[in-house]
Amino acid sequence: MKSMDNGGLVFDGGGLNVTEGAKRAAGALIGNLRAYESSRLSNVIEEAHHTAGDYTAVNAIMRARNVDVFYGDNHAIKSVNLDVGANEVISLIGPSGCGKSTFIRCLNRMNDTIESARVEGEIVLDGENIYSREADVVLLRARVGMVFQKPNPFPKSVYDNVAYGPRIHGLAPDRQALDQIVQSSLERAGLWAEVKDRLHYPGTGLSGGQQQRLCIARAIAVGPEVILMDEPCSALDPIATAHIEDLIDELKKNFAIVIVTHSMQQARRVSQRTAYFHLGRLIEVGATSQVFSEPRRKLTEDYITGRFG
Amino acid sequence: MNRQRPGPPEPVASSPAARAEFGRRLARRNRQESRFRLAGLCAVLAGLAFLAFFFLTLIGNAYTAFAQTHILLDVELSAAAIDPEGTRNRQTLGRADYQGLIRNALRQQFPAVTRRGDLRQLFALVSPGAGFDLRKQVLANPGLIGQKQRFWLAADDDVDMLIKGHMNRSAPESQRRINDRQLAWIEQLEAAGRIERQFNHRFFISGDSRDPEMSGIRSAVAGSFYMLLVTLALSFPLGVATAIYLEEFAPKNRWTDLVEVNINNLAAVPSIVFGLLGLALFINLFGLPRSVPLVGGLVLTLMTLPVVIIAARAALTSVPPSIREAALGVGASKMQAIFHHVMPLALPGMLTGTIIGMARALGESAPLLMIGMVAFIVDVPESPLDPSAALPVQIYLWADSPERAFVERTSAAILVLLAFLLVMNAGAILLRKRYEKHG
Ligand SMILES: Nc1ncnc2c1ncn2[C@@H]1O[C@H](COP(=O)(O)OP(=O)(O)OP(=O)(O)O)[C@@H](O)[C@H]1O
Numbered sequence: 044m045k046s047m048d049n050g051g052l053v054f055d056g057g058g059l060n061v062t063e064g065a066k067r068a069a070g071a072l073i074g075n076l077r078a079y080e081s082s083r084l085s086n087v088i089e090e091a092h093h094t095a096g097d098y099t100a101v102n103a104i105m106r107a108r109n110v111d112v113f114y115g116d117n118h119a120i121k122s123v124n125l126d127v128g129a130n131e132v133i134s135l136i137g138p139s140g141c142g143k144s145t146f147i148r149c150l151n152r153m154n155d156t157i158e159s160a161r162v163e164g165e166i167v168l169d170g171e172n173i174y175s176r177e178a179d180v181v182l183l184r185a186r187v188g189m190v191f192q193k194p195n196p197f198p199k200s201v202y203d204n205v206a207y208g209p210r211i212h213g214l215a216p217d218r219q220a221l222d223q224i225v226q227s228s229l230e231r232a233g234l235w236a237e238v239k240d241r242l243h244y245p246g247t248g249l250s251g252g253q254q255q256r257l258c259i260a261r262a263i264a265v266g267p268e269v270i271l272m273d274e275p276c277s278a279l280d281p282i283a284t285a286h287i288e289d290l291i292d293e294l295k296k297n298f299a300i301v302i303v304t305h306s307m308q309q310a311r312r313v314s315q316r317t318a319y320f321h322l323g324r325l326i327e328v329g330a331t332s333q334v335f336s337e338p339r340r341k342l343t344e345d346y347i348t349g350r351f352g
Numbered sequence: 353m354n355r356q357r358p359g360p361p362e363p364v365a366s367s368p369a370a371r372a373e374f375g376r377r378l379a380r381r382n383r384q385e386s387r388f389r390l391a392g393l394c395a396v397l398a399g400l401a402f403l404a405f406f407f408l409t410l411i412g413n414a415y416t417a418f419a420q421t422h423i424l425l426d427v428e429l430s431a432a433a434i435d436p437e438g439t440r441n442r443q444t445l446g447r448a449d450y451q452g453l454i455r456n457a458l459r460q461q462f463p464a465v466t467r468r469g470d471l472r473q474l475f476a477l478v479s480p481g482a483g484f485d486l487r488k489q490v491l492a493n494p495g496l497i498g499q500k501q502r503f504w505l506a507a508d509d510d511v512d513m514l515i516k517g518h519m520n521r522s523a524p525e526s527q528r529r530i531n532d533r534q535l536a537w538i539e540q541l542e543a544a545g546r547i548e549r550q551f552n553h554r555f556f557i558s559g560d561s562r563d564p565e566m567s568g569i570r571s572a573v574a575g576s577f578y579m580l581l582v583t584l585a586l587s588f589p590l591g592v593a594t595a596i597y598l599e600e601f602a603p604k605n606r607w608t609d610l611v612e613v614n615i616n617n618l619a620a621v622p623s624i625v626f627g628l629l630g631l632a633l634f635i636n637l638f639g640l641p642r643s644v645p646l647v648g649g650l651v652l653t654l655m656t657l658p659v660v661i662i663a664a665r666a667a668l669t670s671v672p673p674s675i676r677e678a679a680l681g682v683g684a685s686k687m688q689a690i691f692h693h694v695m696p697l698a699l700p701g702m703l704t705g706t707i708i709g710m711a712r713a714l715g716e717s718a719p720l721l722m723i724g725m726v727a728f729i730v731d732v733p734e735s736p737l738d739p740s741a742a743l744p745v746q747i748y749l750w751a752d753s754p755e756r757a758f759v760e761r762t763s764a765a766i767l768v769l770l771a772f773l774l775v776m777n778a779g780a781i782l783l784r785k786r787y788e789k790h791g
C-alpha cells in the first residue's frame with residue numbers, strides 16, 4: 044500500500060509535462076491497483092485470523108485466550124489463543140519482531156514493567172486469570188519463572204543467586220533447608236558439579252553457559268510450575284547450547300516449559316509442540332513433528348524452509 | 353537515472369603508488385594523534401604547575417601559623433593574690449587576676465622599667481590572653497599556688513611577627529608596630545634564651561579571638577562538622593528516597609516533568625539564594641536561633657539536595673535493566689528488586705554524588721552569611737544548637753582582619769579546609785572501592 048502512494052508521486056513530478064487525461068488515466072490505474080492489493084491482503088488476513096491447528100492442550104496448566112497486546116498504538120499481539128500443557132515443552136518460533144517475546148512476557152506479567160504496554164484478554168493459570176484484580180504478580184512470578192535471553196545473574200555469589208528467591212518467599216525455614224534447596228536446584232540445572240567448590244564466588248565470574256544454567260537454577264529454586272525461556276541459548280556456543288537443551292529435556296519431567304527460539308533445529312529437538320507467530324498473530328500451532336513435516340499454512344512452510352525470517 | 357554504481361574500492365596494497373599514498377595518509381594520521389597527545393600532556397602539566405604553585409604559596413604562607421612565639425617568665429603564684437582565704441574554691445581560683453601576676457613577673461624581669469607608659473609597652477609584649485592560659489594551668493594543678501614557677505607564655509602577635517621575620521627590625525621605628533624600646537627588651541629576652549617558637553596548639557583547640565595569637569579554628573571546625581552532619585543526615589536519605597521515587601515509582605506525566613525541571617534548575621541556583629530562603633523559613637518563620645549549625649545544616653541541605661537527587665537518579669538509571677528483570681523474574685516485589693539489587697549497584701554513584709555535594713557545602717560561605725553564621729563566636733559549640741562559626745566563614749573573617757598575624761592563620765585555615773576536602777574525597781573513593789568489590 045505504501046509503495047502505491049510513492050508510485051503516485053511520479054505523476055505529480057512538476058518537471059514532467061503530463062496532460063490532464065493522462066493524469067486521470069493514471070489515477071484510475073492506481074485505484075484499481077489499490078483495490079486489488081487490499082482484496083489480496085484481506086484474504087491473507089482473513090486466512091490468518093484463526094489459528095491453524097489445535098491450540099488447546101490436553102493437560103493445560105496455562106490458557107491464553109484472545110490476548111491482545113499494545114505498545115501505545117502498536118498492536119503487537121493480535122487475539123492469540125494458546126495453551127501450555129503440563130510437562131511439555133512448547134516452542135514459539137517466528138520472524139524477528141513477530142511478538143514472541145511480547146507473548147511470553149505476558150505469561151508472567153513481565154510486561155507490567157513497560158509503561159506503554161497494555162494487555163487485553165485473559166490468561167488463566169490454575170483457573171485464575173492472572174490479569175484479574177485479585178491476582179498477585181509476586182506469587183505469579185514465583186509460579187511462572189523466567190530465564191532471559193542474556194544470562195543475567197545477580198552480581199552476588201553463586202549461592203546467593205540461587206538462594207535469593209527462596210529467601211524472599213520464605214521457602215526455607217533454616218540455613219540447612221536453604222543449603223538443600225540451593226544444592227538441589229544447582230543439581231537439577233546441571234551446574235552443581237562445576238560450582239560446588241566455588242559457591243561463594245561471584246556468579247558473574249562463571250562462563251556464559253554456566254551463567255545461563257545458574258539463571259535456570261535460580262528460576263527453579265522457587266519451585267515454579269512453568270518456566271519461560273526467551274532465546275536462552277542465543278548468547279551461547281554450540282556445546283553450552285547442547286548442555287542447556289539436555290537440561291530442558293530433563294526439566295520437562297517437573298515443569299512446563301515455554302521456549303522462544305530462532306533455531307528450527309532447537310525447536311525440533313526440545314519441544315513437543317510448536318507455535319508459529321507472524322506479525323503478532325499465532326498462525327499455526329501443533330505437534331512439533333507435524334508443524335515441521337507438514338505445515339498447514341503457507342507462511343509456516345515458508346518460514347521453516349528458510350524462505351524468510 | 354542510469355548512474356553506474358561504483359565498484360568496490362581498490363585494495364589498499366594493490367600497487368606501489370597506492371601503497372605509498374596509504375603510507376602518507378597513515379603518517380599524517382599518526383602525526384595528528386601524537387599532536388593531540390602532546391596537547392593533552394601540556395594541558396595536564398600546566399594544570400599540575402598551577403596546582404603546585406597554589407599549594408606552595410599556600411603552604412609557604414601557612415606553615416608559620418603552626419608555631420607561636422612564647423616568652424619564658426618566672427611567675428610568682430602568690431597565694432595572697434590567687435586564693436587569699438586558702439579555700440582552694442575553684443570559683444575563687446577562677447576569678448583571680450592572672451594577667452596581673454604576669455605583669456608582676458615582667459616587672460621583675462625588667463626592674464629598670466618604672467614609668468607608667470613604659471610599663472604599658474612592656475606589658476604589651478605578652479599576649480592579653482596569656483592570663484587565661486595561666487589560669488587554666490593553675491586550675492588544673494592548684495598545688496602550684498604559693499610557688500614561683502617558670503611558664504612559657506604566648507607572646508603578643510606583634511612580637512610573634514617580629515620573631516618570625518615578618519617585621520623588619522632595621523626598618524625605621526615609625527614603620528614598625530614594635531618600637532625601639534620594646535625591640536631592646538625582646539633582644540634582651542632572646543639573649544637570655546627566654547624567647548622560643550613552640551608548636552601552636554592553640555590554633556587547633558581554641559575558638560576565634562580578637563588576638564591572633566589566641567585564635568584558633570576549633571569553633572569553626574566544630575561548627576562545620578555539625579553542619580555537615582545535619583546536611584548528611586538529611587540530604588542523603590531524602591535525596592536518595594526522592595530519586596528512587598521519581599525514577600522508579602512516579603508516573604511519567606506533566607507533574608513529574610515539572611518536578612524534574614525544577615530540581616535541575618534548583619541545582620543551578622546561586623547558593624546565597626538558599627541562604628535567604630533559610631533566613632525567611634527557618635529563622636523568621638520557624639523561629640530557630642541564628643548562627644547555629646542546625647540552621648546552617650538545613651540551609652546547606654536545601655542547597656545539596658538537588659545535587660544528591662540528580663546524582664542518585666543518574667546512578668539508578670545506570671543500573672542495567674537486566675538486573676531488575678532478574679529480580680522481578682524470581683518474584684521479587686518492586687521494592688525488593690530496588691532495595692536488594694538496584695540500590696547496591698547504584699550506591700557508589702549515589703555516595704559519590706553526595707560527597708561531592710557535601711564537599712561543596714563544606715566550602716560554602718555565602719548562604720551562611722545570610723543566617724548570621726558570620727558572627728564573632730569565641731566558644732566552641734557543644735551541640736548543633738550552640739552558636740558557632742564555620743570554616744569558610746572563619747577564613748573570610750580572618751582574611752578581612754587588619755592584623756598581620758591573621759594572614760598566616762587565614763592560609764593555615766584554608767589548608768585545614770583543603771585537608772578536610774581531601775579526606776572526604778578519599779573517603780568517597782574508599783567507599784566506592786569497597787562497594788564495587790562487594791557489590
Ligand atoms: N518495550 C517495547 N516498547 C514498544 N514496542 C515494543 C517493545 N518491545 C517490543 N515492541 C514491539 O513489539 C513488537 C514485537 O516485539 P517482540 O520483542 O515481541 O518480537 P520478537 O518476536 O521477540 O522478536 P525477536 O525475535 O527479534 O526477539 C515489535 O514490533 C516491537 O517493535
Ligand SMILES: [Mg+2]
Nearest residue numbers: 143144145273
Ligand atoms: Mg524477542
